[in-house]
Amino acid sequence: MRNAPDFNSLLGLRPGPDAESVELVARAPDHAIGGSWVHMAVLTTLGEVAAARAAGGGVIPAALHAVFLKPAPLGLLRARGRLLARGRRLCTAEGEVFSGETLVAKVTVSFAVSAV
Secondary structure, three states: OOOOOOHHHHHOOEEOOOOOEEEEEEOOOOOEEOOOEEOHHHHHHHHHHHHHHHHOOOEEEEEEEEEEOOOOEOEEEEEEEEEEEEOOOEEEEEEEEEEOOEEEEEEEEEEEEOOO
16 A cells, blocks of 8 residues: 555654654544543553654564553643663663643653664
């Protein structure tokens, strides 16, 4: 399928203001659960993508841990990634997801570093 949109584009993710961040305008019904809250899978994806951006190219998720701190209302969400450690075969990064100034989720990901 040439020129098919990828999962992140279909979800509505867009690059943030810097290389380690990503944004999404969460809306119903696409991203909602319970009518007015963002689904945990959307928050997890935002955190994982921000973590991958911070880790750099050539990484594949191997393990993920997500903590949901507060319900996230629909609207603009921003996630910022931070590289925690990088080795030859594995690296670890985190993505923090914000609704406005409120931290709503934290996602820590261990990535396998691709040989390609």
